[in-house]
Each structure stands twice: as C-alpha cells, then as structure tokens.
Amino acid sequence: MTVTQSRSSNRYIERPAPSSLADVINTILDKGLVIDIYIRVSLVGIELLTIDARIVIASVDTYLRFAEAVNRLDLTETETSGIPELMENITSSGAKGKTTGALEGAKEKLSGILPGGDEDEEEKEERPRRSSSSRSGSSRSSSSSSKQPSRSRPARKSSARQKRTEEG
Amino acid sequence: MVVHLYGVTTPDTKPPPEVKGRQDGELRLVADDRLAVIVSDVDPDAPAARKDLLAHAHVLEAYAEEATVIPMQFGIALPDDDIVREQVLEQDPESLADLLRSFDGLVQLTVQAFHHEEAALREVLRRRPDLVAARERMRSFPEAATQARQVELGQAVAEALEDLQEEDRLMLLDDLAPLTRAVAENDTGGAHEILHAAFLVEREARPAFDEAVAELRRAHEERMRIRYVGPQPPYSFLEPMRSGELTWD
Numbered sequence: 001m002t003v004t005q006s007r008s009s010n011r012y013i014e015r016p017a018p019s020s021l022a023d024v025i026n027t028i029l030d031k032g033l034v035i036d037i038y039i040r041v042s043l044v045g046i047e048l049l050t051i052d053a054r055i056v057i058a059s060v061d062t063y064l065r066f067a068e069a070v071n072r073l074d075l076t077e078t079e080t081s082g083i084p085e086l087m088e089n090i091t092s093s094g095a096k097g098k099t100t101g102a103l104e105g106a107k108e109k110l111s112g113i114l115p116g117g118d119e120d121e122e123e124k125e126e127r128p129r130r131s132s133s134s135r136s137g138s139s140r141s142s143s144s145s146s147k148q149p150s151r152s153r154p155a156r157k158s159s160a161r162q163k164r165t166e167e168g
Numbered sequence: 169m170v171v172h173l174y175g176v177t178t179p180d181t182k183p184p185p186e187v188k189g190r191q192d193g194e195l196r197l198v199a200d201d202r203l204a205v206i207v208s209d210v211d212p213d214a215p216a217a218r219k220d221l222l223a224h225a226h227v228l229e230a231y232a233e234e235a236t237v238i239p240m241q242f243g244i245a246l247p248d249d250d251i252v253r254e255q256v257l258e259q260d261p262e263s264l265a266d267l268l269r270s271f272d273g274l275v276q277l278t279v280q281a282f283h284h285e286e287a288a289l290r291e292v293l294r295r296r297p298d299l300v301a302a303r304e305r306m307r308s309f310p311e312a313a314t315q316a317r318q319v320e321l322g323q324a325v326a327e328a329l330e331d332l333q334e335e336d337r338l339m340l341l342d343d344l345a346p347l348t349r350a351v352a353e354n355d356t357g358g359a360h361e362i363l364h365a366a367f368l369v370e371r372e373a374r375p376a377f378d379e380a381v382a383e384l385r386r387a388h389e390e391r392m393r394i395r396y397v398g399p400q401p402p403y404s405f406l407e408p409m410r411s412g413e414l415t416w417d
Contacts, residue, residue, distance in 0.1 A: 014378050014379070014381065014382040014385075014396075015378065016277055016278075016378070016381075016396040016397050016398040016399065017395070017396060017397055018225070018226055018229055018397070019222070019225040019226065019229060019397055019400065020397070021218055021221065021222060023225070023278065023397050024221045024222060024224075024225045024242075025221075026354060026364075027225070027400070027403045027404070029221075029241070029242055030241070031239070031241065031403040031404060031406060031407070032175070032239040032240050032241035032242070032403060032406065033175070033176065033238055033239065033240045033241065033406070034240070034241050034244065035173075035240075035244060035255050035256060035259065060319055062322070062326065062359065063318070063319045063320075063321075063322030063323045063325075063326060064315070064318055064319060064322055065322065066289075066321075066322040066323075066325040066326050066329075067318040067319070067321045067322035067325065068318075068322075069285065069286075069289055069325075070289055070292075070293065070299065070303055070321065070322075070325050071303055071306065071307065073286065073289055073290065073293065075290070075293065075300075
C-alpha cells in the first residue's frame with residue numbers, strides 16, 4: 001500500500017501526488033490558455049522524452065515477448081493463481097512459501113539496480129516502483145519492463161532482448 | 169528579466185506558502201479588480217528544461233489547493249507587468265471571468281492505472297485454459313514451437329490482456345466517475361496501461377474521491393498499480409468548456 005503524503009496539509013487520508021515529468025508532458029505542453037503574442041521560451045531536452053512515451057501492443061516483438069512471458073510463468077508461484085485442472089501435474093507444492101519469498105527478495109533487489117536515471121528532481125511519489133512513462137525516454141528497448149520495473153527479472157529481459165536482435 | 173505566466177486566478181488569491189516559481193523566482197500576482205495573473209520574473213536567456221516544466225506545474229498545483237486557477241500553457245513570457253495587463257487582463261476579460269466562474273470550486277485529479285504484467289498474465293491464463301493448453305503443447309514439443317506459433321500465442325495473449333484492461337478500465341471508471349463532475353480520458357498507450365483519466369472534482373468531494381482511490385488501490389494492488397496525481401488546475405476540461413462541449417448551470 002502506497003500512501004502519498006507529499007505536502008503539508010493532512011486533511012485527507014490519502015493525498016494525490018504532485019505531477020511527474022510525464023504528467024507534465026501530457027498536460028501543460030499542449031493544454032492551457034495561450035495568448036496571441038508572447039515570447040516563446042525555448043525548451044531543451046524535452047523532445048527526447050515525448051518520443052518513447054507511448055508504445056502500443058502491436059508488434060511481432062511484443063507478441064514474442066508475451067509468448068515467452070507466458071511460457072515462463074510458473075503457475076505454482078502463488079496459491080491463488082493455479083488453474084485447478086493443472087494442479088495435479090505440478091510437482092512440489094511444499095515449496096510455495098519459499099518460492100514466493102525468493103521472488104519478493106528478487107524484486108526488492110531489482111528495484112535498486114534498475115536504471116537510476118538522470119532526473120534529479122523527480123517527485124517522491126511511490127517508493128521503489130517508479131512511475132512509468134516519466135522514464136520512458138531513457139529506456140527505449142523494453143517498454144513494459146519500464147512500466148513495471150519491480151516485476152521484471154533481469155534474466156528474462158536480457159534473453160528477450162537477445163532474441164530480438166537475432167531475429168531482427 | 170521577463171515575466172513568466174503560470175495561470176489566471178481571482179485577485180483575492182493568496183500565494184501558497186513556500187512555493188517558488190521557475191528559476192526559484194518569487195511568485196506574485198498581476199491583478200486588476202476582477203482578474204489576476206500568476207507570474208514570476210525569469211531570465212529569458214536561460215533555456216527551459218525539465219525543472220522549469222515541473223516548476224510551472226507545481227506552482228499551478230499549489231495554487232489549485234485553495235484557489236480556482238485557469239492554467240496557461242507552458243512557455244509563455246511577456247516583457248513586463250504592463251504588457252501582461254494589456255495582453256491578458258484587458259484582452260478578453262469576460263471570457264476569463266466566465267471560465268473562472270465555471271471552474272469555481274473544482275479541481276482536476278488524475279488517475280492512471282497499470283497492470284502488473286505477471287499478475288495480469290496469471291489472470292489471463294486463469295480465464296483461458298486454451299492458452300494454457302497451447303503453452304503446454306509448446307513446452308512438450310519444442311520442435312512445434314515455431315516462431316509463427318509463438319507469435320500466434322503471443323497475439324492471443326495480447327488480445328486477452330486487452331480484454332482484461334478494458335474490463336478493469338470500466339471497473340475503475342464505474343467507481344470513480346459518480347463522485348465527479350466530469351471525466352476526460354486520455355488515450356492509454358503503454359502496453360499495460362489500463363486507464364489514464366482526468367476527473368473534475370468539487371473541492372468538498374475530494375476526501376471522498378481520495379478514499380475511493382485508496383480503496384481501489386487496496387482492493388486491486390495485486391493486479392494493478394494506481395498513480396494518483398493532483399490537485400491540478402482543470403487542464404483537461406479547459407478546451408471542452410471553451411468550445412461549449414462541457415456545460416453546467
């Protein structure tokens with residue numbers, strides 16, 4: 001559970017967070033009043049960020065990545081997710097607790113080594129999981145792993161990338 | 169020095185404490201008896217970067233806590249206060265006053281939701297035994313797992329994920345929209361983005377909306393991550409309001 005308490009006021013139970021750079025790009029760059037004559041402030045380094053902001057589920061690469069992700073998904077990992085009719089084929093059920101624990105551990109570590117980023121003035125919004133698209137400018141290859149950094153595993157990512165270059 | 173414009177508010181608006189403008193400038197109002205422009209002095213030769221964009225947004229958000237604010241687009245500066253009066257306050261005061269009246273007591277709150285890939289895939293497999301079967305076949309007969317077959321499986325998975333996204337999008341909107349005056353949805357673009365929507369919320373309804381977001385986070389944290397941003401000035405509702413698409417009273 002992420003509770004954001006960013007500003008001084010504590011009137012609310014769970015307050016919204018201030019805008020991140022991605023929010024800003026979605027809002028103030030193309031929404032808001034304009035006036036007829038004004039001095040345009042020159043912007044530097046912003047274009048880069050907008051380019052990779054949106055990725056659509058539509059490419060062969062993406063499909064292959066999903067196929068691979070589904071293939072690697074171990075249905076024993078959590079209690080709730082197992083498909084009943086498959087459960088009998090599944091080997092050890094005693095290791096469930098451990099598996100989950102290990103997975104959590106991996107996630108924690110991973111969040112520390114993910115691209116640190118050059119955005120010095122990021123808002124402190126949600127603990128390790130960084131908001132997606134504010135970072136998408138710097139991570140151009142794997143969109144979805146940048147969306148959910150805490151869920152992706154290095155092994156899978158690198159093998160997916162390798163595959164892509166071989167085929168591409 | 170030139171004058172950077174943030175937005176338009178009413179002249180009785182107090183500056184939020186401890187908030188600075190671009191380049192750490194002091195915020196002030198250029199006002200007449202009906203309207204006020206939030207401005208700060210900036211060095212025109214320093215190019216604007218990320219921190220300037222964020223400063224612009226955060227100034228407006230700080231004002232939006234208590235006041236009604238019509239945001240200006242980023243990047244508008246004028247030579248001095250007199251020209252601000254001439255170009256903004258005296259240009260079309262009626263429509264600015266109308267906008268301030270229309271948005272009186274309303275703030276924008278933005279909600280963005282993303283599936284956790286693994287949890288979403290699990291849910292897809294739970295619902296679609298046929299996809300599990302296809303996966304099992306490929307595992308058992310690696311020679312059958314040609315690239316074409318894998319693409320086929322991946323495509324089916326992607327479609328099932330999109331169905332799940334749509335279902336979850338509607339679920340989130342059903343819970344949140346009734347608490348608000350209006351909703352403006354952005355296109356969702358990322359592979360796992362479920363919802364990206366701006367809600368126009370009455371100030372008094374904010375605690376209820378906060379609580380609704382918190383409740384959705386609690387209920388669905390396994391499967392999705394919810395970003396909650398605001399309060400913002402009504403960026404997403406400005407054009408609909410000006411064009412007459414959005415009306416009330």
